[in-house]
Amino acid sequence: MLFRQLFDKETWTYTYLIADTDTKEAAFIDPVNTQIETYMALLAEHGLTLKYSFETHVHADHITASGLLRQQTGAQTCVSHKGGAQLADIQLHDGDVFKLGNEEIKAIATPGHTPGCTSYLWQDRAFTGDSLFIGGCGRTDFQGGSASDLYDSITHRLFTLPDDTLVYPGHDYAERWVSNIHQERTTNPRLAGKTREQFIEIMENLNLPKPRLIDESVPANRYCGLDESERLVAVSRREQQGVGCEIRMKATGADLVAAAKQQITEVNVDKAKQLLAEGHITLIDTREESEYAAGHIENAILLPRGVLEFKLGTVPELADPSKAVLIYCRTGGRSALAAQTLQTLGYKTVLSMAGGFEAWQKA
Secondary structure, eight states: OEEEEEEETTTTEEEEEEEOTTTOEEEEESOBGGGHHHHHHHHHHTTOEEEEEEOSSOOSSSOBSHHHHHHHHOOEEEEETTSOOTTOSEEEOTTOEEEETTEEEEEEEOOSSSTTOEEEEETTEEEEETTEETTEEOOOSSTTOOHHHHHHIIIIIITTSOTTOEEEESBOTTOOOOEEHHHHHHHOTTTTTOOHHHHHHHHHTOOOOOOTTHHHHHHHHTTTTOOHHHHHHHHHHHHHTTOOOSOOOOSSHHHHHHHHHTTSEEEOHHHHHHHHHHOOEEEEEOSOHHHHHHOOOTTOEEOOGGGHHHHGGGOGGGSOTTSEEEEEOSSSHHHHHHHHHHHHTTOSOEEEETTHHHHHHHO
C-alpha cells in the first residue's frame, strides 16, 4: 500500500492519498483545488490510476479539487447523500465500502459539523475531516450543524473504534499531523469527561468568526468545486452517459448565456446610466469580490453569481420582488444568467447591462 499526508498552508487543510501498489488504484480524501498540479504529479510519479475522490463534507474553508480530478482522471467523486453536492458521482451512505485492489475504505457517518459529514476508515486509520480534530472538533454554528449530533458521532461512532486507531483530521492549525482514538478520548479538552450538556454549552459559546472563504467555497463545493463553465461540461458528459442529474444545462457556457439572453431584457450602457440617474432601481454587481475590489460602478451591491441564490435574503434592497433591478458583470454573460435566475425567483423587472463593466469603462 501507499499512503501520503499532504498539507495546504493557505487553508490548513490535510489531504490524504491512499493507493494499492499492486493494482495501482488510488483515492484522495479532501483534495484542495489549488493543489491540483501536486496531485497530478504524485499520481504520475507512482503510476497510479485515481479511482475515487472522497469528501468528508461540503467544505466552507476551501474549494475541493474533486471535480477537476474527475475531469483529468475520470475518478468518481464521492460525497454523503446528505451533503447536497449536486454533481457528485456517488451519494454515499453510512457503511458503504470502497475497494482499491485489496484495500478497503469504509464510510462512517459522523454528522454534527454539517449533516453530511463522513469519516473514512482504512486499515488502522480514521480520516475524521472536521468532525474530530487533534485536541478539538469542528464547529457547529452554521451549515445545519448540531452540537448534539456531533457529540453522538464522536462518542458513539469514533470513540468506539480501537484505542490504537490513528486519527488523521481534516485540519490542524498547529500543524500536528496525527493522533489516536485513546489520546482524543482521554485528553481532548472539548470531549474528555464531558457530558452531552457540557459539550453543547462549550460549542454554543465558541463565538468564532465566519470562515473567510465560506461565501465562495460552499456554493462551489455543492458542484464538486467546478466553476460555472466547468459544470456545464460535467453535466453534458453525465447526460451523454445516461446519468440523471437535477440540473439540465447545455454543453457550453456560450450556449447557456445565449439561451438566457433570449429570456431576459438587456440594456446598453447609455440606458443603464439613464435608469441609475432616475433612481428607483437596485444595481447589482455579480462579479467576484476581487473583481469588485479592483473597480466597480458607484453604489453597486456586490452579489457574486456563484452565491446569488444563497445570499438573496441578506440584501435588503432585494426584499421587494416588484422593485426594478439592474445587473452587470464583466462582459454581460454572468449578469444574463443572474437576471434569468431572478426572473425565475419571481422578480418582475430585471435588466442586464450588455457588455458589462468593460463596456461601462469604455463609455
